[in-house]
Amino acid sequence: MALHLSPSDLGSKVTTPDSSTSQDVSSLLNFTDDGQTASLQTNGHHAEHHQEQDHTMESGRQSQEDEDQDSERRALALELGQGQEDEAMTEEERRDQLEKERKATVISNLAEQRKMIGSPNGHLLEGDLSLDARLDAIIAAEQEGTPFPVYGLDEQIANNMIENCIGTLGLPMGLAFNFTINGSPLVIPMAIEEPSVIAAVSSAAKTISTYQGFRATAPERNMIIAQVQLLDIKDADMDGVMTKMQEQEMAIQEEANEYCTNMVMRGGGVQRVSFHRVRRHVSRESFKGQDLLVKYGVISPQNVPSRTHSVLSTQGRCSEWLVVHLHIDVGDAMGANCANTVAEGIAPFLAKMSGGRIGVRILSNLNVDRIAKSTFRLPFSHMGYKSLSGKDVAVRLLEAYEWADLDPYRAATHNKGIMNGIDAVALATGQDWRAIEAGAHAWASGAGTYSDRSSEHSSQSESEKQHNGSKRKFGQDTIGGYESKISRGDAYKPLTRYWIEEDEERLAQGLKGQDALVFCGELEIPIMVGTKGGVLSTNPVHAFTLGVMRYPDSKQLAMAMVTVGLAQNFAALRALVTEGIQRGHMALHARNIAISAGTPPASVDE
Numbered sequence: 001m002a003l004h005l006s007p008s009d010l011g012s013k014v015t016t017p018d019s020s021t022s023q024d025v026s027s028l029l030n031f032t033d034d035g036q037t038a039s040l041q042t043n044g045h046h047a048e049h050h051q052e053q054d055h056t057m058e059s060g061r062q063s064q065e066d067e068d069q070d071s072e073r074r075a076l077a078l079e080l081g082q083g084q085e086d087e088a089m090t091e092e093e094r095r096d097q098l099e100k101e102r103k104a105t106v107i108s109n110l111a112e113q114r115k116m117i118g119s120p121n122g123h124l125l126e127g128d129l130s131l132d133a134r135l136d137a138i139i140a141a142e143q144e145g146t147p148f149p150v151y152g153l154d155e156q157i158a159n160n161m162i163e164n165c166i167g168t169l170g171l172p173m174g175l176a177f178n179f180t181i182n183g184s185p186l187v188i189p190m191a192i193e194e195p196s197v198i199a200a201v202s203s204a205a206k207t208i209s210t211y212q213g214f215r216a217t218a219p220e221r222n223m224i225i226a227q228v229q230l231l232d233i234k235d236a237d238m239d240g241v242m243t244k245m246q247e248q249e250m251a252i253q254e255e256a257n258e259y260c261t262n263m264v265m266r267g268g269g270v271q272r273v274s275f276h277r278v279r280r281h282v283s284r285e286s287f288k289g290q291d292l293l294v295k296y297g298v299i300s301p302q303n304v305p306s307r308t309h310s311v312l313s314t315q316g317r318c319s320e321w322l323v324v325h326l327h328i329d330v331g332d333a334m335g336a337n338c339a340n341t342v343a344e345g346i347a348p349f350l351a352k353m354s355g356g357r358i359g360v361r362i363l364s365n366l367n368v369d370r371i372a373k374s375t376f377r378l379p380f381s382h383m384g385y386k387s388l389s390g391k392d393v394a395v396r397l398l399e400a401y402e403w404a405d406l407d408p409y410r411a412a413t414h415n416k417g418i419m420n421g422i423d424a425v426a427l428a429t430g431q432d433w434r435a436i437e438a439g440a441h442a443w444a445s446g447a448g449t450y451s452d453r454s455s456e457h458s459s460q461s462e463s464e465k466q467h468n469g470s471k472r473k474f475g476q477d478t479i480g481g482y483e484s485k486i487s488r489g490d491a492y493k494p495l496t497r498y499w500i501e502e503d504e505e506r507l508a509q510g511l512k513g514q515d516a517l518v519f520c521g522e523l524e525i526p527i528m529v530g531t532k533g534g535v536l537s538t539n540p541v542h543a544f545t546l547g548v549m550r551y552p553d554s555k556q557l558a559m560a561m562v563t564v565g566l567a568q569n570f571a572a573l574r575a576l577v578t579e580g581i582q583r584g585h586m587a588l589h590a591r592n593i594a595i596s597a598g599t600p601p602a603s604v605d606e
Contacts (some may be wrong), residue, residue, distance in 0.1 A: 174198045178206040180213030189545040190424035204571035216374040216559035223369035224335035226343040229359030230322040259345030268329035278321045332554045334530030339363035365438040372558040373524040394519045396577035404494040421568030430542035439526040523566035527558040
């Protein structure tokens with residue numbers, strides 16, 4: 001069965017972030033079982049609207065009227081039962097025939113309009129109506145009078161964005177279908193050069209949406225952490241400095257907010273301050289270099305950490321650094337520039353208060369205040385795939401997950417697949433995918449906590465405490481009673497988690513045994529995104545891709561991204577444990593081979 005999204009699913013009115021202008025969305029997308037767009041339905045208002053705007057399209061309008069008349073004549077002939085062949089058609093067949101003719105007419109007319117605009121990609125429209133239909137889905141959500149930016153990023157704008165610019169680099173951008181997140185359908189744009197990723201996530205989303213869909217959460221406040229490193233605080237003084245600074249937390253917060261007044265006026269700004277002691281553990285090679293610095297009087301012996309890693313081994317030594325975290329609510333911005341400004345601005349104030357020396361001042365890309373999570377639950381009856389039963393698929397999926405949990409070589413590839421999906425959404429929507437990657441792999445390595453020398457100096461937020469608690473349960477008793485992630489030496493781990501449990505609702509319905517079991521999947525990951533500021537206002541494509549998602553706030557975008565990551569991982573594991581990934585992947589990769597061999601784009605599918 002195909003999934004149908006009505007105009008209300010995409011929003012009957014589309015309003016751009018920069019304008020109050022609204023426009024009727026009159027398109028209806030039909031999605032096939034494999035997640036591809038099969039057809040485009042429209043009531044014609046969108047095409048008529050553009051025709052009225054531009055008198056140069058008179059010929060296109062006349063052609064449309066002629067074709068409409070032909071369609072009406074054919075419809076009348078069908079209704080009167082004229083023709084021996086027509087008389088043999090059922091009523092349902094007549095309706096299907098009329099619908100196909102109407103769709104072809106509308107698509108043809110819109111294609112002509114885009115050619116008249118002068119699209120450099122106009123040749124792609126010739127003989128490829130499926131691509132045409134996908135583009136029309138975007139046009140239905142565009143700002144009034146503005147064509148879809150098929151030209152991509154303007155080179156002059158690009159030149160102002162970076163140094164030594166010589167051009168721009170394009171990536172294919174597609175749509176992932178069939179997602180239902182927290183009860184609402186969502187079409188998600190993805191930019192990626194790798195074949196099969198979009199098809200895979202669409203297929204997985206279809207499977208999961210046939211039951212309850214995905215449930216996703218993200219923090220209400222969009223926080224970022226600014227770090228300030230304070231050095232040269234003697235070990236004997238560290239306890240007193242920590243106590244003093246904790247007592248002055250409100251004063252620090254007020255001073256820091258002076259460097260982000262705009263955020264404060266929007267209801268954000270520095271919300272709290274936390275303090276962390278970082279023990280200096282250095283290698284033999286580091287000692288060799290530091291010994292030379294001491295020998296030639298570049299640094300003081302007190303600034304060299306103890307070879308025994310004991311902070312009490314030498315009087316007057318500075319074996320720890322004090323790191324101050326400023327937790328800033330940045331609204332719907334990603335917040336990197338804001339965090340760096342606050343860190344640099346508040347550093348002298350902190351140095352004076354602590355008696356330490358200012359070190360590095362920078363944001364952190366490992367942010368436990370921005371943990372997004374997506375989950376799903378599937379009965380075995382919904383998990384059958386290819387020739388395998390749902391029970392067999394579930395068992396094999398758990399075995400594949402267990403391997404990733406036990407072997408970092410496998411975990412690295414496991415997590416790379418997750419990031420295939422997340423990064424593609426990040427690229428399409430103008431996010432810093434490198435920051436997301438950094439945070440994800442740090443999280444997978446068991447990072448995000450500090451081992452304070454004494455518990456009374458720990459100043460963790462509730463989210464940090466919850467995170468640390470959940471990490472100690474990560475993987476525990478899900479398959480074979482694993483030891484906790486922390487106690488196993490913080491080894492690199494898979495970002496997803498899978499398990500099987502009895503479902504209370506199914507038990508209440510009287511289901512027993514295997515019928516009461518559900519396969520559960522979860523992805524929990526720090527995702528730093530923003531829907532305001534940054535490059536979003538520079539590259540026009542991002543306004544359209546966010547428009548496809550109904551202009552989400554940062555929380556909604558993070559939930560969509562973590563859900564795509566989970567769907568991609570589920571799809572990849574399902575393929576790996578059944579037919580393998582090469583069969584489907586290479587079938588799609590054959591298109592790239594055909595293009596490299598010189599096949600015209602319109603003939604690739606043949």
